[in-house]
Amino acid sequence: MSRFLPALVAGLLLLGQSALAQVPTYQARPADILGAADACAQARIGEVNRVAYASLNHRQKMARYDVSFYKLDIGLENNSRSVGGSVRIKARSLVATFDSLAFELYPTLVIDSVVIDGRKSPGWRRAGGDVTAALQQPVGAQALFNALIYYHGTAPSGNSAAIGNALNTAVAPTYGVSTTWSLSEPYNAYEWWPCKQVLTDKADSSEVWVTTSAINKVGSNGLLRAVTPQPNGKVRYEWKSKYAIDYYLISVAVGPYVEYINYANPVGGPRIPIVNYVYNQTALSNYRAEIDRTPGFIENYSRLVGLYPFAAEKYGHSMAPIGGGMEHQTMTTQDGFTFTLTAHELFHQWFGDNVTCGAWEDIWLNEGFASYGEYLSLGQFASDTDARRWMDQAHASAMTAPGGSLFVSDTSNVNRIFSSRLSYKKGASVVHMLRYLLHDDEKFFRALRTYQATYAGRTARTRDLQRIFETEAGVPLQYFFDQWFRGEGYPTFAVRWNQVGQSIFLQSTETASMPAVTPFFATDLDLLLQFTDGTSRTVRLRQNQPITDLGLSESRTLSAITIDPDQWVLNGAGSVTRDNGLVLASKNAAAVASVSVYPNPCVGQLRIADLGATRAQAEVRDATGRVVLRQAVAGSAPVLHTQHLRPGIYHLHLTTPDGSVSQARFVRAAE
Numbered sequence: 001m002s003r004f005l006p007a008l009v010a011g012l013l014l015l016g017q018s019a020l021a022q023v024p025t026y027q028a029r030p031a032d033i034l035g036a037a038d039a040c041a042q043a044r045i046g047e048v049n050r051v052a053y054a055s056l057n058h059r060q061k062m063a064r065y066d067v068s069f070y071k072l073d074i075g076l077e078n079n080s081r082s083v084g085g086s087v088r089i090k091a092r093s094l095v096a097t098f099d100s101l102a103f104e105l106y107p108t109l110v111i112d113s114v115v116i117d118g119r120k121s122p123g124w125r126r127a128g129g130d131v132t133a134a135l136q137q138p139v140g141a142q143a144l145f146n147a148l149i150y151y152h153g154t155a156p157s158g159n160s161a162a163i164g165n166a167l168n169t170a171v172a173p174t175y176g177v178s179t180t181w182s183l184s185e186p187y188n189a190y191e192w193w194p195c196k197q198v199l200t201d202k203a204d205s206s207e208v209w210v211t212t213s214a215i216n217k218v219g220s221n222g223l224l225r226a227v228t229p230q231p232n233g234k235v236r237y238e239w240k241s242k243y244a245i246d247y248y249l250i251s252v253a254v255g256p257y258v259e260y261i262n263y264a265n266p267v268g269g270p271r272i273p274i275v276n277y278v279y280n281q282t283a284l285s286n287y288r289a290e291i292d293r294t295p296g297f298i299e300n301y302s303r304l305v306g307l308y309p310f311a312a313e314k315y316g317h318s319m320a321p322i323g324g325g326m327e328h329q330t331m332t333t334q335d336g337f338t339f340t341l342t343a344h345e346l347f348h349q350w351f352g353d354n355v356t357c358g359a360w361e362d363i364w365l366n367e368g369f370a371s372y373g374e375y376l377s378l379g380q381f382a383s384d385t386d387a388r389r390w391m392d393q394a395h396a397s398a399m400t401a402p403g404g405s406l407f408v409s410d411t412s413n414v415n416r417i418f419s420s421r422l423s424y425k426k427g428a429s430v431v432h433m434l435r436y437l438l439h440d441d442e443k444f445f446r447a448l449r450t451y452q453a454t455y456a457g458r459t460a461r462t463r464d465l466q467r468i469f470e471t472e473a474g475v476p477l478q479y480f481f482d483q484w485f486r487g488e489g490y491p492t493f494a495v496r497w498n499q500v501g502q503s504i505f506l507q508s509t510e511t512a513s514m515p516a517v518t519p520f521f522a523t524d525l526d527l528l529l530q531f532t533d534g535t536s537r538t539v540r541l542r543q544n545q546p547i548t549d550l551g552l553s554e555s556r557t558l559s560a561i562t563i564d565p566d567q568w569v570l571n572g573a574g575s576v577t578r579d580n581g582l583v584l585a586s587k588n589a590a591a592v593a594s595v596s597v598y599p600n601p602c603v604g605q606l607r608i609a610d611l612g613a614t615r616a617q618a619e620v621r622d623a624t625g626r627v628v629l630r631q632a633v634a635g636s637a638p639v640l641h642t643q644h645l646r647p648g649i650y651h652l653h654l655t656t657p658d659g660s661v662s663q664a665r666f667v668r669a670a671e
Contacts, residue, residue, distance in 0.1 A: 085151075330349070395567065490521070
């Protein structure tokens with residue numbers, strides 16, 4: 001198959017196009033190109049960055065059991081942060097004697113009782129958000145147990161949590177509708193329900209039951225199994241999901257919503273309902289065209305990276321004035337609908353929900369890939385130009401500062417975890433470079449499908465993704481992840497070129513933006529060669545050292561060169577210069593011969609024997625490849641003036657007008 005097809009057609013040629021939904025015509029707007037990842041990031045970032053996760057000692061206690069099931073049975077209204085009811089935790093003991101249950105709950109929420117296997121806890125200890133409840137009767141190793149925690153209170157407000165309010169209520173601007181919604185990422189589910197906030201311990205299944213006034217609807221995870229009337233004009237929404245889920249993806253959204261359902265029909269999968277809870281009929285009228293893009297997005301992503309992972313249940317949206325979007329499993333919360341925001345949050349269902357980063361250090365596995373979903377959707381349903389503009393903007397954003405690593409070293413800093421520049425835009429750029437590295441779209445999308453299938457319902461780290469890409473590449477990729485995941489910065493390339501007869505000489509010099517951290521980026525680099533007759537040719541240069549040479553046989557006259565014309569590599573604004581003195585040794589340009597030089601070592605002069613030509617261009621490079629001397633030489637025994645060179649080893653290249661190249665190594669001795 002053809003390699004590196006434009007994103008507009010890549011998915012179609014790979015997997016066929018017969019079942020793609022009819023997506024409304026799209027003309028990209030600047031806000032769509034620029035704002036989706038920023039909005040997604042902003043929804044997670046509050047003004048206060050208080051560390052909200054459990055103490056190390058408490059996390060060690062929580063490691064003594066494995067959660068298999070959560071059931072929330074709570075009461076909520078659309079205009080209050082008051083919450084109360086019960087949470088059931090079904091789990092398995094991982095120690096010989098399990099005598100206390102450690103969980104997390106915000107300190108101002110009142111615990112009414114804790115019941116474990118039908119026996120009331122004799123007491124519990126609270127230290128901030130850390131709670132430890134004693135068991136009346138210990139549980140043995142590998143034994144299942146059920147804990148019921150009854151609680152009530154008002155969820156905190158005023159951005160006291162790490163990312164604002166984990167349970168919030170507000171009136172939506174424009175529409176005047178009051179809603180209550182959750183946003184627990186990364187550490188703040190405990191602000192509204194008792195839980196174990198450990199990424200690597202997904203529950204195998206979950207239920208969310210919410211009792212509210214009959215005027216409201218409640219959006220949550222999975223399938224809506226029942227809406228049961230309750231006393232005093234209330235109803236209970238009973239959502240159930242059979243899929244594994246992480247704590248921060250369990251969600252609620254409560255409001256007097258209008259329901260709108262459309263459907264996706266991915267190849268090889270069932271018809272998938274897309275359940276949309278929107279503020280009111282006016283909001284539905286305003287957003288319906290954008291909502292109707294969702295089926296096509298699901299079908300395209302399913303073709304590229306595997307069937308929508310929760311196809312047996314649903315996808316959907318609940319509206320809330322969240323300031324962006326949050327990819328709650330099977331039912332994203334969004335404040336509105338734009339092309340790229342909807343595409344971004346949907347791709348999270350694969351990257352973030354089905355396969356979740358195993359540590360916040362690896363958040364780019366969620367956000368970088370979700371951002372790349374914007375690029376894929378623009379290419380598929382908008383245009384190549386829109387996709388290119390998106391990638392240009394992503395690169396520009398990633399390079400607004402010289403440094404910054406994808407690896408999050410300080411996971412107490414939520415602003416850093418959800419850095420738009422790094423986790424989102426640089427993350428997407430690195431995904432794009434992995435695609436370029438494989439140089440084959442079939443391999444690239446197969447790697448993504450393998451990643452999804454291998455870690456479905458689980459968590460993964462960057463090293464897991466690396467192993468999958470190494471299998472497809474057939475070579476170790478530690479250097480790539482050292483540079484782009486652990487490393488900082490980006491390269492910039494300066495290209496010099498010359499043409500002598502039918503030989504083109506190219507030399508690329510790389511500099512790094514953060515040389516103290518990552519001094520060099522080994523990478524391939526495309527160069528677009530344009531000729532005076534209007535034709536062009538793309539060559540791929542392997543930059544394995546700071547200065548890299550390439551020689552080409554070419555009869556056409558070269559007029560211009562463009563570095564990385566298709567924007568595959570995250571790189572700074574480089575330069576292209578014609579250098580009439582540039583001559584290189586190249587197996588492709590001419591046969592390389594050895595030439596004798598003397599005296600060797602030399603001091604002030606180096607004589608060249610047996611030149612075999614009336615004149616030549618001499619170029620001297622030091623041990624690092626830096627050009628330190630250029631001189632035209634002529635005659636039967638020409639002289640090279642070396643008095644200004646420092647003592648050391650040097651490489652001499654001689655190029656004659658017909659493109660023949662000779663070389664020698666010499667030593668410039670100390671005087």
